[in-house]
Structures are given as C-alpha cells and as structure tokens.
Amino acid sequence: MDIKQLYDIFLNNPNVCTDTRKISDNCLFFALKGDRFNGNEYAIKALELGASYAIVDDRTIITDSRLIFVNDVLTTLQELARYHRLQLNIPVLGITGSNGKTTTKELSREVIKQKYKVKATIGNLNNHIGVPLTILDTSSDIEFLIVEMGANHQGEIDLLCKIALPDYVMITNIGKAHLEGFGGFEGVKLGKSEMYKFANNFDKKIFLNKDDSVLTGLIPPDSEIISYSGSQMLSIISEEPFLKLRYNDKEIATNLYGSYNLSNIAFAIKLGEYFSVDQDMIVKGIADYRPDNNRSQLEIINGNTIIKDAYNANPNSMKLSLESFAKVNASSKLVVLGDMLELGEFTQSEHKEILTLVENLGIKEAIYVGENFYKEKEGFNGAFYKKIEDAREYFKMKGYQNYYILLKGSRGISVESILS
Numbered sequence: 001m002d003i004k005q006l007y008d009i010f011l012n013n014p015n016v017c018t019d020t021r022k023i024s025d026n027c028l029f030f031a032l033k034g035d036r037f038n039g040n041e042y043a044i045k046a047l048e049l050g051a052s053y054a055i056v057d058d059r060t061i062i063t064d065s066r067l068i069f070v071n072d073v074l075t076t077l078q079e080l081a082r083y084h085r086l087q088l089n090i091p092v093l094g095i096t097g098s099n100g101k102t103t104t105k106e107l108s109r110e111v112i113k114q115k116y117k118v119k120a121t122i123g124n125l126n127n128h129i130g131v132p133l134t135i136l137d138t139s140s141d142i143e144f145l146i147v148e149m150g151a152n153h154q155g156e157i158d159l160l161c162k163i164a165l166p167d168y169v170m171i172t173n174i175g176k177a178h179l180e181g182f183g184g185f186e187g188v189k190l191g192k193s194e195m196y197k198f199a200n201n202f203d204k205k206i207f208l209n210k211d212d213s214v215l216t217g218l219i220p221p222d223s224e225i226i227s228y229s230g231s232q233m234l235s236i237i238s239e240e241p242f243l244k245l246r247y248n249d250k251e252i253a254t255n256l257y258g259s260y261n262l263s264n265i266a267f268a269i270k271l272g273e274y275f276s277v278d279q280d281m282i283v284k285g286i287a288d289y290r291p292d293n294n295r296s297q298l299e300i301i302n303g304n305t306i307i308k309d310a311y312n313a314n315p316n317s318m319k320l321s322l323e324s325f326a327k328v329n330a331s332s333k334l335v336v337l338g339d340m341l342e343l344g345e346f347t348q349s350e351h352k353e354i355l356t357l358v359e360n361l362g363i364k365e366a367i368y369v370g371e372n373f374y375k376e377k378e379g380f381n382g383a384f385y386k387k388i389e390d391a392r393e394y395f396k397m398k399g400y401q402n403y404y405i406l407l408k409g410s411r412g413i414s415v416e417s418i419l420s
Contacts, residue, residue, distance in 0.1 A: 001068055003076075003083050006055075009068075010080060013052040016136045018077075018129070023049040030077050031056045032129065043067055074129070081132030082163045088138060088145065093271070094164055096149040096157055096195050097172025098188065099317040100264045101126070103256070103295055104172050105148045107268035110289045114272070114281035116143040123293070126150035131160045144275075152178035152342065154191040161198035168226075169199045170207035170267060174214050175316030180344030193218040207270065209263055226274060230266030240328060241298050241305065250283050255290045257298050257307050259327075260320040294407070294416050301419060303401050305330075310407040310416045313340045315350045319357060321408050326361040330404040335363055336391070336418055338409020339370025347372055355380045367391055370413055392418050 010016075015027035020042045023029065029046035031039030031054055040061055043054035053066045057073045070076040085092070095105050102124055109120040119142045121134045126148040138145055149160040161169070174192050182188045199206050200220040209215055210229045219225065237244040237251065239259055245252045247269060254265065265286055272282040291297050297308040309321045318340060325335065335358060343350050351372045358366055359380065366382035368374070369391045377384040385391040395418050409415035 001070065003079050006068070006070075006076070006080055007083050009053060010084070010136070014136075014139070016077075016133060017046070017051065018133070020046050020049060023051055025050040026052045028052065029054040031058075031073050032077070033057075033073070039073065077132050077136075078128065078159075078163050081135040082165065084138070085135050085163070085165050088142075090143055090145055091168065091275070092145045092147060092164060092166045094147050094149055094161060094166030094169045094195060095172065096151065096169075096192055098175035098177040098192065098314060099320070100172040100261070101148055101150070102311075103261065103291065104170075104264040104267055105146055106291075107264055107286060107289055108146055108271050111268045111272040111277055111282050111285035112144050112146070112275065114285050115275070115277045117141060118144040118146065120146040121148040124148070124150065128156065128159060131163055135164060149195070151191055152181035154182060154187060155194070157191060157194040158198060161195055165202075166199075166204060168205045168207060169195045170209075171195060171215055172264065172267070173209075173212060173316070174218075175314060176343070176346070176350065177314035177316070178342050179314075179346050180342045183344075184346070189214070189218060196220055196223065199223065207267060209267065211263065226270070228266060228270035230263045233266050233269060234262055236262065239324070247283065248279065250279065252283050252286050254286060255298075257296045257309070258321060258324040260317075260324060261296060304403045304405050306419065307404070307406045308416055310338070310409055310414075311411060313338065313408050313410045315340060315343075315353065318354055318408055321406065322354070322357055322361060322363070325404075325406045326363060328404050332365075332400075332403045333363060333405075334365045334367070334400060334403050335406045335408070336367045336369070336395070336415055337373065337406075338368075338388070338413030338415035339372040341410040341412050348375060352376045355382075358382070367395065367418070369409065369415055369418070388414060388417055392420070395419075 013026050013028050015024050017023055017027045018030050018032050029051040031043045040056045040058040043056050046054045053068050055068045095101050112118045119138045147164045151157045174189050182191050200223045205224045208225050208227045210227050211231050235246045243254045243256050294308045294310040299306045368384045369388050374384045374386050407415050
C-alpha cells in the first residue's frame with residue numbers, strides 16, 4: 001500500500017495510536033517496535049479494542065483484512081506525517097535547542113493562540129515518533145503549528161525537519177546537553193545547527209537571537225533571518241519570586257522563575273509581533289502562562305518555597321539555575337542537585353565544576369544525589385547520597401522550615417521525589 005492510499009484511510013480514521021492501552025474507536029494502530037516490545041504482537045488486540053486498522057510489518061500475522069502490511073512501520077508513520085504536513089497550508093514553526101525548548105514552545109503557543117487556532121507539541125513528544133504524532137494530530141481547522149524537536153545524536157534534527165517541513169525555525173541555545181551522544185560540544189553544535197542548514201537549503205526563515213554569539217556564528221551564508229534581541233526588547237524589573245519584565249511601556253508579571261527565561265520570553269514576544277498579535281494580547285499570553293511538570297515552577301510546601309527546575313539538567317542549565325538561585329534574597333537556602341546524565345567522558349569533570357560553582361556562589365547548604373556527584377565529594381561541603389531514597393530520609397530528618405529550596409537534576413534522578 002502506498003502512502004496516498006494509506007492517507008485516504010487516515011482521512012476517514014484520523015486518530016493515530018501506538019499503544020493498545022490508549023486505543024480509541026476507529027483509530028489507526030501503528031505497530032511500532034522497541035528494544036523491549038514488538039507492536040506486531042498487539043495488532044489483533046488493537047482491532048479487538050476498536051481500532052479500524054492496524055499497520056504492521058510482520059507478514060506472518062496477516063489474518064485479517066484490517067491488518068495493513070508495510071515494510072517498516074516507523075518509516076511509514078513518518079512518511080504519512082510528512083504527506084499530511086504537505087496538505088497543511090499553514091505556518092509551521094520548528095523549535096530546538098539544548099535548554100528551554102519546551103518552555104519556549106509553550107510560551108509561543110500562549111502568545112499565538114491569542115489570534116490563531118494553534119496546535120503545539122504536547123509535553124515533550126519531540127522525537128522521531130513524537131513529531132510525526134504531533135503532525136498527524138493536526139486537524140484541518142488549525143491555523144498555526146508549533147513543533148518541538150529534540151535530539152541526542154547528529155542527524156536527528158535533519159530527519160525531523162524533513163518530516164515537519166517547518167517554514168520558520170528557531171534554536172533556543174546550544175549547550176552541553178547529550179554530550180555522550182553528540183560526541184562533545186562541537187558535536188552538539190553540528191547536530192542542532194542542522195535546523196539552520198535545513199532552513200537555508202529550502203529557503204525557510206530563521207528566527208535568530210542576536211544576543212547569542214554561538215547561534216550567530218552558525219548561520220549559513222545568505223540565510224533569511226528574522227532577528228531579535230532580548231536585552232533590547234526587555235528589561236528586568238524584579239526576579240523574586242517570579243520574573244517581572246518591562247516590554248515597551250508595559251509590565252509583564254510572569255509566573256516563571258529565573259532570569260534565564262528572559263530569552264525564551266523574548267522569542268515568544270518576537271513571534272507574536274511578527275505574526276501581528278496585538279501587544280496587549282502578547283502581554284496577556286506571557287502573563288497567563290503557568291509552567292508545570294517541574295519546569296521553573298515555584299510552590300510553597302510545608303512552609304518552604306520550592307523552586308522545581310527538575311525536569312532535566314545539563315551543565316549549562318544547572319549553571320544558569322544556580323546563578324539565579326544565588327541571587328535570591330533569603331536567609332536560609334538549600335540546593336538539592338541530582339546527577340546530570342548522558343555526558344559520557346565529560347561526566348566527572350562537569351560534576352566537579354558544578355560542585356565548585358555551588359561553593360563559589362556562597363550557597364552554604366546542599367544535598368547531592370547520584371553516583372556522579374558522590375564520586376567527586378572529597379573536599380566539598382554538603383550531604384552526598386547515591387540514591388534518592390537515602391537523600392529523602394536525610395531531608396525528612398533535617399525538617400527544613402522557611403527555606404528557599406532549589407531542585408535541579410536529570411529526569412533519571414527524579415530529584416523532586418525528595419519531597420514525597
């Protein structure tokens with residue numbers, strides 16, 4: 001079956017599912033495979049649960065006319081998404097970066113929705129499966145599509161761009177994230193800048209933060225640039241507990257912690273301006289946004305002010321978060337830091353740098369969680385634990401009250417669970 005034929009089936013059954021636990025009536029089930037599962041084994045079950053068709057790549061299970069055989073299910077999912085994208089006559093924005101891409105995506109969504117019906121990546125469905133699912137979930141009434149793209153190896157951003165075919169692209173920043181997969185910082189630069197190369201090759205537009213010299217240095221010659229500068233667009237009125245900014249003659253009271261979010265906000269504003277969203281509505285969109293899922297969240301728990309910046313971590317985001325936290329005017333402060341993962345040969349040196357930074361910033365109380373911080377504990381102050389369970393017992397025993405507490409670490413550590 002070719003993609004055009006499959007697309008005709010998709011139009012009549014526009015819900016796509018890859019998990020039998022989430023089957024909806026008349027959906028298309030794509031039998032994806034992973035290291036520990038084979039979706040082909042669940043295809044019949046998907047039909048029994050209400051799927052109209054199941055797309056499979058194992059001929060031996062074809063016992064029902066509703067089982068559609070293809071050579072490779074994942075490739076077919078991606079090709080179907082690309083075909084659907086070609087039918088969408090709307091602006092498509094692609095966002096990637098080492099830090100802040102999800103926050104930037106969500107801020108952009110909040111601004112653009114003040115004028116347009118917008119679809120944006122849900123959560124962090126930003127990989128080779130999530131991007132196709134996002135595109136296929138874009139209905140004909142959508143007026144603007146925002147696609148977040150993540151990667152931990154070279155070549156991935158190029159693949160995602162060729163599926164989503166963005167008209168506009170932006171990179172939040174390039175830092176020391178996924179160093180192991182990219183092969184070091186220069187590899188990260190090569191991988192993330194695939195988005196700029198795509199835009200240049202296909203005459204698409206690049207939103208460029210002029211304040212970022214790394215990004216500026218990666219722009220291909222003769223690219224079509226839409227430039228902006230957060231330092232010129234915005235000024236900080238205050239940072240406690242949330243960022244309050246001045247934009248032209250307007251104040252924006254955000255619900256975001258940390259001055260490092262200024263560049264994310266600046267892009268969302270520039271995007272709104274470019275697409276003619278009224279300035280008052282831009283301000284409303286930024287002010288209304290409330291982060292969740294441990295991204296720059298601030299909560300009061302048991303008398304403590306908790307800053308949850310714990311969705312993920314790499315050396316750059318850890319450094320920025322700590323520097324913002326050091327500026328907080330509070331008599332009692334504590335940092336709870338979890339290991340930074342996927343750093344490869346740079347793992348121990350980067351963890352040692354963070355330990356040194358905490359002491360240089362004058363942060364007196366710290367709890368460190370994970371094997372990597374534990375290996376570097378000699379000569380540094382703080383409580384070090386290999387496991388979050390042990391750190392949790394220590395945290396409970398200390399009975400912290402009236403503290404400002406920063407939680408930061410990679411997702412695999414789940415440092416926020418120290419509170420449970």
